[in-house]
Amino acid sequence: MTERGAVMTIFEAYNNTKKRLAAAGIEDSVFEAKAIIRHITGLSNNEILTNYMNNLTEFQENNLTAIMRQREIRYPLQYILGNWGFYKYKFKVGVGVLIPRNDTEILVETASEFLKDKKNPQVLDLCAGSGCIGISLAKDYPDAAVVMVEKFEEAARYIKQNIELNEAYNTLLLMGDVLEGAGSGEYDLIVSNPPYIPKTELSLMNEETKFEPETALLCEGDGLKFYRVIAEKYKASLKNGGMLAFEVGFSQAQSVCDILKQNGYSDIRTVKDYNGTDRVVCAVK
Ligand SMILES: C[S@@+](CC[C@H](N)C(=O)[O-])C[C@H]1O[C@@H](n2cnc3c(N)ncnc32)[C@H](O)[C@@H]1O
Known part of the structure; x- marks a missing residue:
């Protein structure tokens, strides 16, 4: 010894x-x-x-x-601790899943405000990752039904754990590809924080981000592909008067507003994050 x-x-x-x-x-x-x-x-x-x-x-x-x-x-602190506080709740995190960001709380706040007066709202969270958005909304509104769509099993296993951790049993995990329209249905609210970082911006990411899955961060081309596909493909899945709300990258708000306009949405607006950057773009069908 x-x-x-x-x-x-x-x-x-x-x-x-x-x-x-x-x-x-x-x-x-x-x-x-x-x-x-x-x-x-x-x-x-x-x-x-x-x-x-x-x-x-x-x-x-x-x-x-x-x-x-x-x-x-520079292995992320959140992965070391194994869980992280987001919005009002706690989420398990680790290798294979994006760490919930403070900025994403703005999307949850915007979405939660929209659901305030709705009865039994139907909610769709596309590109769900840890489930931090969908589960937070499900916890805020126990009478809501929340479907979360995720493509990758490495991330989805955290959704399963986070549903249990938060006892968010008014949620459903659907494995599927958002670019193929997975989860289509009829919803009052569709939220998404999709991968939106163009490969050319990879070098701007901090050291910790390099340990997070590229499939959660990077989007081919100009980074707007998910916004274009979701705005178009999922419009039929939104009830009249329903809201589509996105988190966007630091320079993408105007382009995403344009995409929503081209697809015939109304009441298009942006919401700023804690640093004063337009971080959420939302619109009504
Ligand atoms: C930016 S992360 C957001 C995760 C979580 N919603 C959040 O805000 O922390 C994007 C998520 O989309 C998933 N994803 C990437 N491509 C996808 C696709 N084609 N269909 C469904 N999910 C996808 C990634 O695995 C990742 O979990």
């Missing part, structure tokens, strides 16, 4: 983690160090404050070493 080296207190582990994260170029090293220490100790922020002079166990120390090896090569 090998001897254990010098034992580390929670306080030392936190300071050391924070320093190493900052040295690896991670911006919010304080937030992340706290999250990692909570994760390895199972303690809350308050419990950490009252137990900061306690030693880490050998298991916790080994776990911290392994996590830091991953994080220093």
